[in-house]
Structure formats: C-alpha cells, structure tokens
Amino acid sequence: MAARTATIAGVDVSVDHWIAGRRVASKQHFTNNSPVDGAFLADVSAGSKEDVDAAVAAARKAFPAWAALGPEGRLPILKKFAERMLARADDLAAVETADNGSLLMGNKHRLVPRSALNISFFAEWALKMQGHTINSDEVVGHVQYDPAGVAALITPWNAPLMLTTWKVGPALAAGNTIVVKPPEWAPMTCSLMADIADEAGLPPGVLNVVQGIGEEAGDALVNHPDVARISFTGSTDTARIIGGAAARSITPLSAELGGKSPLIVCADADLDAAAQTVAGQYMNAGQVCLAGTRVLVEKSIEEEFLEKVRAAAGHMVVGDPRDPGTRVGPLIHPEHFSRVSGFVERAKADGAEVLWGGSQSSEGDLYFQPTMFGGAAADAEISQREVFGPVLTWQTFQSDDEVIAIANNTEYGLAGTLFCGNEARAMRIASAVVAGTIWVNCFFVRDLSAPFGGSRTSGLGREGGNWSFDFYTDIKNIAVRKDAFTS
Template identity: 70%
Template sequence: MTEASRIARTKVAGVDVSTAHWIDGRRVPSNRTFEVFSPIDGSHLANVSAGGAEEANAAVAAARRAFPAWAALGPQGRLPILKRFAEGIVARKDEIAAVETLDNGSLLSRNREGAIPRAAHNIDFFAEWAAKRQHATIDSPTVTNHVRYDPSGVAVLITPWNGPFMLTTWKVGPALAAGNTVVVKPPEWAPLTCSLMADIAHEAGVPAGVLNVVQGIGEEAGAALVNHEEIDRISFTGSTDTARIIGQAAARTITPVSFELGGKSPFVVFGDADLDAAARTIAGQYNNAGQVCLAGTRILVEQSIAEDLLGRVRKQVDAGKVGDPREGGTKVGPLIHPEAFARVTGFVERALADGAKPLWGGKRHDFGDLYFQPTLLTDVRQDMEVVQREVFGPVLTWQTFADEEELIEMANGTRYGLAAMLFTGSEKRAWRIADRLVAGSLWVNCFFVRDLAAPFGGSRNSGIGREGGDWSMDFYCDIKNVSVLKKSLA
C-alpha cells in the first residue's frame, strides 16, 4: 500500500473505508476530492477521491486487459469466485448496513435485514444462473443452429444513491457471471459502500481489473466513462433526465444501454379490496422518505370507499415514526441531500399554489434539516406538475375514480410506466386491469416482492430493457448463432 493510499482512508460507523478508487486491483487516490456528509445529522463523513478522464481511462484499460482471462474461465470457473464474493458480503453484513445508513440515511434495520442480504443473493443467484444456463440448439432441415452466449466485454455500471450497495450488486452480479469485466461509477451522494464492495470482491479472489470502482461527480467521472470508445455496455439506474444525456453518448459509439429510470406509479384501490392491507401498503410508500423509484405515489381510489380508506391510511401514517434511521421504530428518515430537500419542497409549494390541499404534511419536519413530513395532497388535477413528474420524496397525491374506464385513463395518464399497485378482491378485475395498465411491474394485493428470475424494468420514460434472469444475462452477452450445414463436418 502506498503512502497516499494509506492516507485515503476514513472511519465510518467504526468501519474502515477507503476513499480512493479501486483500479486494476489496487487503491488509486486522486489529488482532487469531494465531500460526503451524512443526511442524518449533516456530519462530515469523508473526502472522497474525485475521478475524471484519467481515472476512467485507467479503469477501462484495466478492465479491457482483464477481460480475456476472466471470460475464458467460463461460468463454472467463475462460479466459486463469485460465491466467495457473496459469502464475503454476508460476513460483513452489519458493517455494510451501518455505513450505508450513515451515507444515505436509509433505515438501518432494513439494510441489515433486507437490502444487504439481498445484495449477497444478487451475486450468488446470477453466478448459479450463468453456470446452469445452456447454449441453445435450433434444428432446421438443412442446418443446425447453435446459439451461444458470449460475454460482451467491458461494462460501465452507474448506480443510484437510494440503495447503492444492493443496486450495484444487481448489475455487478449478472455482468461478472456472464464473463464481462466492469467499471462501477458509484453515486457521489452515497459512494462509500461501493468502496467496501471492492474490498470484498478482492478478498474473494476476483482478479485485478475485473471489477473497478471510479468515484466522482457524474458530469466528470460518469461522463468520461459513458463517452469512452472502449466500452461495450452501459447499465444505468437513475433519473430520466440523466438517461437522456447517457443515451446521447451511447448513440455516438453505438453502445447498448439498459436504463431503469423514474416512475410516477399509480396505486389503485377498488371497493372490494382488503382496505386494511391497502392502507398499510399505502403508508409504506413513505419508506426511505419516499426515495424509491417504484413507489406508488399516485393514490387512485374508488369513490365509494375513499373516506373509509383515507381514515385507515391516516391511522397507519400517524403510527409511523419520523426520525433517526438508526433507531428502532423509525419508519421515515431524512432526504439524501439539501438539493433533494429543495426539490421536494419546491414541488409541494408549487402544487399548493396551484390549488392542491394537504390532507397531512406539506413542510419540513421538526426532527431535522433534511426531514420532510409525510405528505398527502388532494384536489390535484391530472395535468398538475405534482401528478405528472417524479417528486422522489415522501409526497403522495390522492384522487378518486368512478369506474374502470376513468381509472385506466388516470393511471396511464403520465409519460412514465415503471410500476403499478392494484388492490382488489376480484380475480377477473385484476387481470382485466392488468391487461390495460402501462407498467413494467404490476403488484396485485402486494408490493415490492419479486423473484430474481423475473423481468424488471420500465416502459415509456421509465426505462429501456429488462433486468433479471435471462433478461440480464442477454444484455451482458453477445448472442451468437452458429449455423452448421448438416453432414458437412466429419
């Protein structure tokens, strides 16, 4: 370890975290840094190396050099290394959870019990999936078609701040399992657990250059990576506006992209639904301070049960504690950053000025600077900004409908199509509505549950492509068909 690398370290929640990049199997600090603060209390956590073109070039070059040997291992050769990677995540679950909570303000209990174990499962699942996947054979009268799944090369993976560790492994898992090498660009508002991930991968035996981490601001490090001539895939989770910029860069080099973007998802409740279950799930949309792309932020309720359901939701919301995400019982923590707080506040203030009324909430919570009250707005029109655009905070809207036709028009009446939630007791209605809703994921009488083998992604402005199972593997592979003339080979 060089002297500069030794200095580029910090303690976060008692955990030793490197603030340098991870490139070609070693820590590489930069002369420039950016500051990271905890949204919980504004405390300074670290000065993190700020990369740019130099670090991006070095990381892509390292990944390119490492690619042939990693690809040549094949799925079975990569399997034991990736399984050790997953085991290493499990072994350090509590440390990762503690750092993530301080870094982005998410609930400690959910990180420890849900997000970090799921991250380990992401690595393990795709390693097993790749090892079991068979090349396909398609027979025809004159030739036999052999379909092969070849790793594509170097993948750039850009991940968001609302669940950086888990969502990074959601990309790293299939990319590495398919035989690619990767360069991860962590979110600048919450980069620290991706640094831990690099350490864990190294300890598991992931070879130098196979997994690289370049930290920095999106306009610098991110832009240098997505514009690089020597990359083969770009996977991005984040805002629709940023995806447009990345898409332009990818178009220049004709680099395939996978985008999981924003949402403005409808949460639909019919009169024949289990209203208590619906109310609990609606209140759950405030989780992570509403900073969840999948959240059902537009509550659409059948008129006949609107008053009854509203009272039940209010009871659930009132029982939820706003406060320090490290404390048991907390349901809603802080927004990630002052910019995020200003954005959420602006949406609410403009909505109120445009005629919306708060059923509850609507302003800063007394607990701290970045804490916003769980908010529900009514008297909103379909054309209002707060109905049409993603707020990404603890702000929901409340609308009623008279019949299914009106519901479909309202539910599909935005440019998004990421998810939808539907609560009803009628199977026929569930399938009838499901056929007409524009959404990549639809949950019926549940929320946030999905097998990793199933597809995930968005329609319209909510994304391009699908992740999960074969959909992930197909994206990270060059699919090749070898047609062999029958009886032509000895």
C-alpha cells in the same frame, strides 16, 4: 500519493478509487456528509478522465482471462464474494445508513442479504446460459452467449449497494469485467464492496470502482470507446444524456429510470392491507423509484379508506434511521430536500389540498413529513412529475376505464400496484396499465428470475433472469448445415 481511509460508523472505508486491484487517489476530492445529522464523513477522490481511462484499461486487460473461466470457473469466486458480503452485513449496513440515511435495520436484514443474493443468484443462473441448439430443415443452430467485454455500471444513491450488485452480479457472471461509477451523494458502500470482492479472490481489474461527479467521471465513462455495455439507474433526464453518448458509439444501453406509479384500490379489496401498503410508500423517505405515489381509490370507499390510510400513515415515525422505531429517515442531500419542498410548495400554490404533512419535520434539516395531497388537477405538476420524496397524491375513480385512463396519464411506466378482490377484474385492469411491473394484492416482491424494467420514459430494456444475460452478452448463432460433416 498514499491511499486514504475514513472511519464511518466505526468502519474504516477507503475514500479512493479501486483500479486494477489497488487503491488509487485523485488530486481532486469532493465532500461527503451524512444526511442523518449533517456530519462530515469524508473527502472522496473525484475521478478524472485519466482515472476512468486507467480503470477501463485494467478491465480490458483482465477480460480475456475472466471470460475464459466460464460460468463454472467464475461460480466459486462469486459465491465467496456473496458469502463475504453477508459476513460484513453489520459493517455494510452501518456505512450505508450513515452515507444515505436509509434505515439501519432495513439495510442489515433486507438490503445487504439481497445484495449478496444478487451476486450468488446470477452466478448460478449463468450455468443455464451456456447455449442451446435450434433444429431446422437445413441447419442446426448452436446458440451461445459470449461475454461482451467491459461493462460500465452507473448506480443511484437511494439504495447504492443493492442496486449496484443488481448490475455487478449478472455482468460478472456473464464473463464481463466492470467499471462501477457509484453515486457521488453516497459512494461509500461501493468502495467497501471493492475490498470485499478483493478478499473473495476476484482477480485484479475484474471489478473497478471510480468515484466522482457525473459530469466528469460519469461522462468520461459513458463516452469511452472501449466500453461494450452501459447500465444506468437514475433519472430520466440523465438517461437522455447517457443515451446520446451510447448512440454515438452504438453501445448497448440498459436504463432503469424514474416513475410516477399508480396505486389502485378497488372497493372490494382488503382495505386494511391496502392502507398499510399506501403508508409503506413513505419508506426510505419516499426515495424509491417504484413507489406508488398516485393513490387511486374507488369513489364508493373514499371516506372509509382515507381514514384507514391516515391511521396507518400516523405510524410512519420520522426520525434517526439508526433508531429501530423509525420508519421515515432523512432526504439524501440539501439539494434534494430543496427539490422535494419545491414540489410541495408549488402544489399548495396550485390549489392542491394538504390532507396531512406538507412541510419540514422537526427532526432535522433534511427530514420531511409524510405528505398526502388531495384535489390536485390531473395535469398538475404534482400529479405528473416524479417528486422522489415522501409525497403522495389522492384521486378517486368510478369505473375501470376511468382508473386505467388516470393510471396511464403520465409519461412514465415503471410500475403499478393494484388491490382488488376479483381476479378477472384485477387482470383486466393490470393488463391495461402501461408499466413494466404490476403488483396485485402485494407490493415490492422482486423475483430475480422475473423481468424488471420500465416502459415509456421509465426505462430501456429488462433485467433479471435470462433478460440480464441477453443484455450482458453477445448472443451468437452458429448455423451448421446438417450434411456438412460426415464424421
């Protein structure tokens, strides 16, 4: 069966799998439409168990030679991969915007460069992970980081390229070979990424991409006996299914999941900066797992701060994500639009007050107004569940103990944001909030050497810097008795 391509935003992109260094078509397809205007993009090959088996077999075959290169041997190939991504920034950005509705300028100037950095950073970091020694009274421990084998990488649709390379970078740099299962609602930039990797000289089978539906291709991948690592970013409910498969085979699993993060604003904070940050939570139409969707404001500044946020939110223009003036694009898919609007309608029925927004935007079928709810009960669905849309809630507090209790009153623990003018107070609150990351007087600063991940139902494990290599390698200690050798 001949491989097929689609022209998306003027860029030719394969709609078939990438397995063992060549394009492979499936008999079954799924339809991919653009959330920007509903336009048809492509019929994409839907991977079967046989496709997954072929991809895992290709990765397993390529593993010994790729692992044997060592960090120094892999470095120039991965650096070229990153360079080629930057050279194709316009193409990658245009395809990503058409595929998932994210802002074109943001993709071109932030997410594609960050995606390239994910590859080059970890390729260089791997040079630091070539082992060390531990001296004790009786032995010298030689610690080494051995590649684990075939890694299954399952990625989400809200930032497909960036979040895929966040996994691809350390997995390949550690010496593993990989099978990527991109999101079925936005698979196209992962397909383009495979061609770029090939142009950069990645050997056949080192990087494989199998598109498809989670219940079919994804299920086959996480249950495959030859997969040595599973890395997943997505919903908590899906992670429970993947976790069951990983548990049956004792396969290490890393999972970055949902959130319902607090954004805390104290009375002595820089209120203008805080208001801009609150309005910024509407970016990517609120489809950001780290978003501070629960705005918690010290009672004494409520009225003043609410007006500042209202003004800032007024500049969050809803529209075509290809327009440089747009700040809020569409939701990804009709199914997801229905989910978000369902949360909003139920919140209204439960008595929450719509402070602004609260309904579909006139821009199109998948566009939703930036929305703020006030007066929701602490145990209400809108206060507890992840909406994953441009929907925030507003609550007040009068003491540090109260805001800590409110912040921790969900099942999640992914992130938190705090604006505060007193360092001691800020550290006291930040230390007590349950989350993998707390930003103080800033937001969304991601140092790739820092640990990242979630607590509670927001995730398993940490990624970034050494933590990524702890996951993607088998760490071995060779303990040699000090008097074992005389020469």
